[in-house]
Amino acid sequence: xxxxxxxxxxxxxxxxxxxxxxxxxxxxxxxxxxxxxxxxxxxxxxxxxxxxxxxxxxxxxxxxxxxxxxxxxxxxxxxxxxxxxxxxxxxxxxxxxxxxxxxxxxxxxxxxxxxxxxxxxxxxxxxxxxxxxxxxxxxxxxxxxxxxxxxxxxxxxxxxxxxxxxxxxxxxxxxxxxxxxxxxxxxxxxxxxxxxxxxxxxxxxxxxxxxxxxxxxxxxxxxxxxxxxxxxxxxxxxxxxxxxxxxxxxxxxxxxxxxxxxxxxxxxxxxxxxxxxxxxxxxxxxxxxxxxxxxxxxxxxxxxxxxxxxxxxxxxxxxxxxxxxxxxxxxxxxxxxxxxxxxxxxxxxxxxxxxxxxxxxxxxxxxxxxxxxxxxxxxxxxxxxxxxxxxxxxxxxxxxxxxxxxxxxxxxxxxxxxxxxxxxxxxxxxxxxxxxxxxxxxxxxxxxxxxxxxxxxxxxxxxxxxxxxxxxxxxxxxxxxxxxxxxxxxxxxxxxxxxxxxxxxxxxxxxxxxxxxxxxxxxxxxxxxxxxxxxxxxxxxxxxxxxxxxxxxxxxxxxxxxxxxxxxxxxxxxxxxxxxxxxxxxxxxxxxxxxxxxxxxxxxxxxxxxxxxxxxxxxxxxxxxxxxxxxxxxxxxxxxxxxxx
Amino acid sequence: xxxxxxxxxxxxxxxxxxxxxxxxxxxxxxxxxxxxxxxxxxxxxxxxxxxxxxxxxxxxxxxxxxxxxxxxxxxxxxxxxxxxxxxxxxxxxxxxxxxxxxxxxxxxxxxxxxxxxxxxxxxxxxxxxxxxxxxxxxxxxxxxxxxxxxxxxxxxxxxxxxxxxxxxxxxxxxxxxxxxxxxxxxxxxxxxxxxxxxxxxxxxxxxxxxxxxxxxxxxxxxxxxxxxxxxxxxxxxxxxxxxxxxxxxxxxxxxxxxxxxxxxxxxxxxxxxxxxxxxxxxxxxxxxxxx
Numbered sequence: 001x002x003x004x005x006x007x008x009x010x011x012x013x014x015x016x017x018x019x020x021x022x023x024x025x026x027x028x029x030x031x032x033x034x035x036x037x038x039x040x041x042x043x044x045x046x047x048x049x050x051x052x053x054x055x056x057x058x059x060x061x062x063x064x065x066x067x068x069x070x071x072x073x074x075x076x077x078x079x080x081x082x083x084x085x086x087x088x089x090x091x092x093x094x095x096x097x098x099x100x101x102x103x104x105x106x107x108x109x110x111x112x113x114x115x116x117x118x119x120x121x122x123x124x125x126x127x128x129x130x131x132x133x134x135x136x137x138x139x140x141x142x143x144x145x146x147x148x149x150x151x152x153x154x155x156x157x158x159x160x161x162x163x164x165x166x167x168x169x170x171x172x173x174x175x176x177x178x179x180x181x182x183x184x185x186x187x188x189x190x191x192x193x194x195x196x197x198x199x200x201x202x203x204x205x206x207x208x209x210x211x212x213x214x215x216x217x218x219x220x221x222x223x224x225x226x227x228x229x230x231x232x233x234x235x236x237x238x239x240x241x242x243x244x245x246x247x248x249x250x251x252x253x254x255x256x257x258x259x260x261x262x263x264x265x266x267x268x269x270x271x272x273x274x275x276x277x278x279x280x281x282x283x284x285x286x287x288x289x290x291x292x293x294x295x296x297x298x299x300x301x302x303x304x305x306x307x308x309x310x311x312x313x314x315x316x317x318x319x320x321x322x323x324x325x326x327x328x329x330x331x332x333x334x335x336x337x338x339x340x341x342x343x344x345x346x347x348x349x350x351x352x353x354x355x356x357x358x359x360x361x362x363x364x365x366x367x368x369x370x371x372x373x374x375x376x377x378x379x380x381x382x383x384x385x386x387x388x389x390x391x392x393x394x395x396x397x398x399x400x401x402x403x404x405x406x407x408x409x410x411x412x413x414x415x416x417x418x419x420x421x422x423x424x425x426x427x428x429x430x431x432x433x434x435x436x437x438x439x440x441x442x443x444x445x446x447x448x449x450x451x452x453x454x455x456x457x458x459x460x461x462x463x464x465x466x467x468x469x470x471x472x473x474x475x476x477x478x479x480x481x482x483x484x485x486x487x488x489x490x491x492x493x494x495x496x497x498x499x500x501x502x503x504x505x506x507x508x509x510x511x512x513x514x515x516x517x518x519x520x521x522x523x524x525x526x527x528x529x530x531x532x533x534x535x536x537x538x539x540x541x542x543x544x545x546x547x548x549x550x551x552x553x554x555x556x557x558x559x560x561x562x563x564x565x566x567x568x569x570x571x572x573x574x575x576x577x578x579x580x581x582x583x584x585x586x587x588x589x590x591x592x593x594x595x596x597x598x599x600x601x602x603x604x605x606x607x608x609x610x611x612x613x614x615x616x617x618x619x620x621x622x623x624x625x626x627x628x629x630x631x632x633x634x635x636x637x638x639x640x641x642x643x644x645x
Numbered sequence: 646x647x648x649x650x651x652x653x654x655x656x657x658x659x660x661x662x663x664x665x666x667x668x669x670x671x672x673x674x675x676x677x678x679x680x681x682x683x684x685x686x687x688x689x690x691x692x693x694x695x696x697x698x699x700x701x702x703x704x705x706x707x708x709x710x711x712x713x714x715x716x717x718x719x720x721x722x723x724x725x726x727x728x729x730x731x732x733x734x735x736x737x738x739x740x741x742x743x744x745x746x747x748x749x750x751x752x753x754x755x756x757x758x759x760x761x762x763x764x765x766x767x768x769x770x771x772x773x774x775x776x777x778x779x780x781x782x783x784x785x786x787x788x789x790x791x792x793x794x795x796x797x798x799x800x801x802x803x804x805x806x807x808x809x810x811x812x813x814x815x816x817x818x819x820x821x822x823x824x825x826x827x828x829x830x831x832x833x834x835x836x837x838x839x840x841x842x843x844x845x846x847x848x849x850x851x852x853x854x855x856x857x858x859x860x861x862x863x864x865x866x867x868x869x870x871x872x873x874x875x876x877x878x879x880x881x882x883x884x885x886x887x888x889x890x891x892x893x894x895x896x897x898x899x900x901x902x903x904x905x906x907x908x909x910x911x912x913x914x915x916x917x918x919x920x921x922x923x924x925x926x927x928x929x930x931x932x933x934x935x936x
Contacts, residue, residue: 418756420709439746440739449735456783461932464783465925469917472775479746479768483753488707490756549733556740559719567712576705581757582846591706591756606761609769614910 011181042141055531058130102230128190131532136187143306151298153500203229221291232278270639280312283628297402305395316372324375331635332373337466339366382450389443393436396510418489441553666861703850713751720744731795755847763843767831773916774818810927
């Protein structure tokens with residue numbers, strides 16, 4: 001358990017150190033050592049927790065009689081006040097007074113409750129570790145650590161290219177560490193007020209990260225992220241006070257366990273879901289995540305893959321048993337399913353690489369949300385695996401796009417035309433990343449498959465329809481991106497490799513993880529996810545994906561693995577005649593120029609289809625936001641009013 | 646014994662699929678010619694065409710193309726084997742889209758306007774028909790409780806009785822899959838098209854032969870899925886399936902000759918509408934009955 005304390009506190013210490021280390025070389029070293037230490041400690045911690053039987057009985061720690069508990073309670077109150085003051089200062093500075101109001105609405109009731117409210121008699125220990133926690137710890141620690149290492153080289157290049165942005169790398173790196181520390185706290189805490197505390201830290205830190213460049217756009221987007229997340233935080237506030245007052249409950253696990261016994265647990269479930277939906281950028285709130293891409297790439301990678309948005313779906317997966325077959329479940333599945341479909345439609349019209357990734361994150365989180373909302377063991381199985389696969393593949397994609405942007409000066413998908421010639425290594429990494437997102441036999445597809453099965457078995461017609469149409473559109477936007485990468489441009493040369501070593505290390509590790517996960521997911525599913533489901537749903541589920549199918553998928557994986565070899569053999573043995581591409585006979589000497597009607601030579605330009613007229617953001621985003629906002633509001637009203645009436 | 650049977654099925658598929666595919670294609674061309682009041686080519690013309698392609702030297706536009714086309718064939722055959730060996734039908738569709746993506750990548754790699762346009766259209770076609778393919782798999786699961794083809798062919802009464810909407814939707818997307826008018830957007834056998842040959846524009850010689858062979862395997866797989874709508878545990882239903890598949894095939898040829906090609910918008914809209922309207926409502930009813 002000391003290791004746990006280390007995991008939560010050490011990143012904060014690291015943040016302080018990096019903040020102070022203004023010398024770049026020194027800071028790189030500090031960050032590198034810190035990340036490695038976090039990853040190692042994380043793995044040891046998880047192994048120990050598994051050995052200690054977290055899968056059989058959740059490990060609990062730090063009850064109200066312990067010393068650490070009281071120190072922590074004090075720290076929480078102090079830091080919460082500090083956070084409030086920080087937000088208040090910045091809101092007033094940039095004249096965004098609504099954020100001040102929201103922050104006050106979220107913070108003060110909790111503080112009041114801490115001092116004067118009804119106190120829960122005999123609370124459970126504040127920390128709980130079960131297998132879901134372990135999975136989250138691994139995701140946060142390993143993926144987060146890799147992203148921090150990547151950030152070292154990236155930031156150097158970034159400030160080299162963006163001279164207009166003040167170089168505050170130390171501040172940025174420090175924030176990344178704070179984020180990781182807060183996430184460790186969030187996933188291991190069981191006490192609602194502890195979770196809320198870490199929850200607010202992640203909201204605030206993401207706000208600071210998004211505003212890093214201090215451009216006008218960055219400031220606006222960061223405040224948008226802040227108000228949405230603060231609004232979600234208010235849901236948490238209500239839950240804490242409501243649970244303490246009416247149920248004498250202060251722990252999340254206690255609340256979830258009560259779900260089976262008491263009816264009318266709908267209000268806290270609805271409020272927590274609301275908080276989670278804002279955090280994981282579900283449909284009416286997706287704009288904050290889309291705006292988050294103004295920040296340097298490592299922060300996007302961290303927000304999208306290992307932390308922030310995953311905190312939302314983590315909470316939903318935790319409270320999944322509370323949502324079985326009630327109006328809150330209906331709310332979460334509807335919003336999630338709709339978001340999956342709608343965001344994947346929107347991604348079609350985007351050509352900015354990071355924007356496509358952002359929409360894809362929103363979309364995939366929708367799928368996880370929907371899985372949680374079903375409130376059944378199989379669906380949660382799919383949701384948890386989606387979470388793992390998504391974290392790894394998405395961070396790989398972000399790091400890839402970031403590196404390409406630093407090397408070529410653009411992150412537009414159109415400019416990745418011919419990447420396989422210009423940056424072959426990068427192209428292979430991106431290919432693995434993209435295939436990992438949508439093609440069999442890679443992770444995301446497997447989990448989507450499991451999700452589909454569980455939706456059918458839970459008789460959820462609407463969700464199945466959303467899923468089948470959504471996967472078609474998902475395939476389209478990833479597919480055309482993949483096509484761009486595979487274009488072979490004649491007479492173009494390989495670019496000089498300017499990507500720093502740390503970045504290569506991060507990307508290779510993640511690529512390896514994507515592939516390893518494809519092979520090991522059955523084991524993760526049965527050894528780690530199953531025991532958790534047994535604890536939370538009291539149900540043992542049969543093989544979601546049958547061993548036969550897994551064997552077939554392994555065969556496919558092997559076939560894919562030999563593709564490069566096959567290519568090599570074909571190139572060596574066939575010695576085919578090469579010619580120019582067909583351009584109706586008007587090629588001007590190569591396949592990149594043609595002779596126009598006036599006899600002049602013009603460069604040709606091949607574009608992907610974005611179908612602005614159909615799926616353009618301008619056309620469909622606002623109606624979608626409106627629909628989902630109305631739906632969410634009505635569901636919330638029904639859930640709350642239904643209980644009170 | 647059962648394992649042995651599936652092995653035979655795989656071998657039969659590997660050996661017979663090209664033969665069946667060629668025969669079907671020959672039939673198609675003769676019937677089409679008759680409908681248009683032409684003499685038309687000999688019945689075995691598709692066979693001669695492919696054999697001739699294989700004798701020709703391939704002229705490629707880059708080093709990647711051939712590998713992508715070969716792997717398209719590999720994965721198509723793999724998909725077919727998986728289906729005829731009684732595997733999971735959802736996995737069959739997933740593997741099939743992987744094969745399809747490989748073919749599109751071959752076209753993308755060419756960096757030619759026609760190939761690129763063909764590739765983009767092919768993606769749109771995939772986006773149009775994919776919901777239907779997934780729904781077909783779900784439909785079979787709802788009527789027989791398993792995604793495995795081996796179990797689906799053991800049901801008591803033909804699946805089409807409970808899945809008429811799914812059947813209509815699947816036939817609709819078969820027009821796209823067989824590259825027939827009004828939906829032959831990404832590639833065409835006809836010379837008048839503005840796309841020239843679209844997707845396969847820059848593939849030539851024996852590499853084109855490989856691609857055509859792959860399509861033959863693919864077509865037999867698609868007809869096999871169609872047959873699933875009729876086959877039950879009674880052996881005579883196999884005959885029924887054969888007859889019904891021929892009828893559907895004839896109808897598709899008829900449609901090909903009646904309708905002019907439409908724009909992609911129209912194809913996309915109608916495919917999703919048909920999928921949603923027919924398969925979707927059928928699906929809704931099945932789910933209601935299940936409750």
